[in-house]
Amino acid sequence: MYPLQPGNSPIIGLEVSGIIEKFSNGQETSTDGQFKVGDYVYCLVEGGAYSEYVIATTSQMFHCNGISLKEAAAIPEAFLTAFQCFFKIGRLHEKLEGNLNVLIHGGASGVGLALIQLCKLSGLCKNICVTCGSDEKGEFCKQYGATHYVNYKENPKWSEKLSKILTNDSESGVTPLIDYILDPIGGNTYLEQDLQIARLDATIIGIATMGGTSATIDLGLMLRKRIRIQYSTLRSRSPLYKQQLVQELKDYIKDAFETKKLVANVDTVFDMDQVIQAHEHMEQNKNSGKIILKIRGDLE
Numbered sequence: 001m002y003p004l005q006p007g008n009s010p011i012i013g014l015e016v017s018g019i020i021e022k023f024s025n026g027q028e029t030s031t032d033g034q035f036k037v038g039d040y041v042y043c044l045v046e047g048g049a050y051s052e053y054v055i056a057t058t059s060q061m062f063h064c065n066g067i068s069l070k071e072a073a074a075i076p077e078a079f080l081t082a083f084q085c086f087f088k089i090g091r092l093h094e095k096l097e098g099n100l101n102v103l104i105h106g107g108a109s110g111v112g113l114a115l116i117q118l119c120k121l122s123g124l125c126k127n128i129c130v131t132c133g134s135d136e137k138g139e140f141c142k143q144y145g146a147t148h149y150v151n152y153k154e155n156p157k158w159s160e161k162l163s164k165i166l167t168n169d170s171e172s173g174v175t176p177l178i179d180y181i182l183d184p185i186g187g188n189t190y191l192e193q194d195l196q197i198a199r200l201d202a203t204i205i206g207i208a209t210m211g212g213t214s215a216t217i218d219l220g221l222m223l224r225k226r227i228r229i230q231y232s233t234l235r236s237r238s239p240l241y242k243q244q245l246v247q248e249l250k251d252y253i254k255d256a257f258e259t260k261k262l263v264a265n266v267d268t269v270f271d272m273d274q275v276i277q278a279h280e281h282m283e284q285n286k287n288s289g290k291i292i293l294k295i296r297g298d299l300e
């Protein structure tokens with residue numbers, strides 16, 4: 001689904017936190033002057049993160065600034081993907097009028113919890129809705145800023161359930177429709193309902209196809225509602241794109257992690273020798289937020 005790019009490490013893993021050991025320029029400071037040996041950092045890498053040592057570029061790097069290495073490891077892929085979807089691609093933060101309604105499928109996923117928080121931080125979203133596989137996960141999403149959830153296992157027609165909830169909540173009695181949808185599920189059942197619940201000029205961003213790779217789309221509905229659907233992967237983006245994305249996220253969030261307006265979403269930490277259990281935990285959808293693999297050292 002996210003193929004290796006030429007020159008990438010065949011070892012899996014796309015994000016890390018850790019301590020800078022040395023620079024390729026042989027100096028104590030990075031060429032851009034932003035980082036020095038011994039700094040605690042987190043970043044995206046081009047593969048190879050399941051390792052004791054990784055090669056990373058400072059243009060895709062953040063300082064920990066008071067965040068533990070455990071929290072820092074949970075940030076890069078989730079927050080950069082989340083930011084990329086509604087903000088870099090969707091330009092949500094440039095909307096002049098607030099009262100936006102957003103819907104995040106897989107609300108309790110790493111990306112989902114990051115996006116809930118980024119939407120809340122924008123101050124532009126009236127309703128932050130999620131779908132997830134249990135009430136427990138739905139309530140968990142509310143702790144991060146979700147306003148409504150639908151348990152899709154109990155409500156396969158989640159769009160009808162969500163419409164009822166939002167209508168009951170609205171003072172006008174008019175059913176609110178959704179401006180932005182994050183869809184990592186896809187397939188017929190999700191995309192069809194996404195189109196039904198989308199507002200005029202809505203943006204639907206797909207980042208995975210956990211529910212299937214094919215769907216029949218009502219093009220007439222897309223036309224009438226002027227809906228934009230974009231699928232995207234972060235891994236295959238160019239180094240320049242990733243560098244710009246990192247800078248735009250930094251500019252957008254400023255000190256929000258240090259001031260706890262944003263929090264990293266750590267579900268469980270596994271030691272490296274428990275890597276199989278870690279993957280089983282994920283495959284069984286037991287996690288809410290990120291699963292961290294600890295290679296060595298103190299993550300606090």
Ligand SMILES: NC(=O)c1ccc[n+]([C@@H]2O[C@H](COP(=O)([O-])OP(=O)(O)OC[C@H]3O[C@@H](n4cnc5c(N)ncnc54)[C@H](OP(=O)(O)O)[C@@H]3O)[C@@H](O)[C@H]2O)c1
Nearest residue numbers: 081106109110111132133184207208210211232233234285
């Ligand atoms: N395109 C990109 O650039 C990009 C970047 C990062 C991640 N991704 C992809 O985006 C997805 C989310 O990533 P993540 O790291 O946030 O995942 P995650 O934390 O592992 O969470 C995934 C969650 O999705 C839900 N889910 C799984 N299968 C489902 C299905 N068939 N129908 C409905 N919900 C389902 C499960 O929650 P419930 O218990 O609620 O069902 C599961 O816990 C993954 O597929 C990942 O590969 C894509």
